[in-house]
Amino acid sequence: MFTRIDHIGIACRDLDAAVEFYRRTYGFEVAHEEVNEEQGVREAMLRVSGTDDGGASYLQLLEPVRDDSPVAKFLERNGEGVHHVAFGTDDVRAASESVAGRGVRVLDAEPRPGSMGSRIAFLHPKDCGGVLTELVQSAEVRRHE
Template sequence: MIEKIDHIGIAVKSLELSLPFYVDVLGLELEGIEQVDSERVKVAFVKIGQSRLELLEPTSSDSPIATFIEKRGEGIHHVALGVTSIEERLEELKTKGIRLIHEKPKIGAHEAKIAFLHPKSTGSVLLELCEKPNKGV
């Protein structure tokens, strides 16, 4: 069902101010920056071994990341689990009584299909299921 930890999402106020720590201080590789309009965020992926850190900067005051930062401050937002057949995984989780934020996957960064599980069903951890397109990303 779950293949790996795909990435850990970290909410930040500013990519420009946050990235130097990860790239210059820790020496991690910046893979790229992209805007995800549907989520109202700009994201930067930093490679760390087989996984990535996804830094999320809100692009709008009404984005979920802006709300998160306002309530909790900057920090870990979610853990993304790499899966295949995300639609099947969502149906399976639903039959097991897991509350879903997204009943159907939506498109996220790198054109991946994503869906979030509700923290009330996951021990207060926001989990994202992530199915990458077959592009080696």
């Protein structure tokens, strides 16, 4: 049901500088940029590799666009660094239900819009060994629903 590391979410104060760092240092290129108003972030997806489930793994660089966004609060508490980890699934609703059935609190009862047209649900980090964890169903998979 969980078939790839979809992405690693990294909080940064300056998205353009972070994009340039990852491009220059590792050669990772931007596949997509967007503003997610609901989450209060400007973000870039940098593709790292394809995965054997037909998907891909990305780095997701996140810059807050308002002071009360979760990523702004994360930066205030922790400084820049890894914000969350996301696992890819072909059915985020079934995956959420499965995880909830194992006693993990799902923060999004209803899956909501993520990067690049995906649907996502976050899990409570206290139920996941301190790791803020996201479940992702990519847009490609959604088209076959």
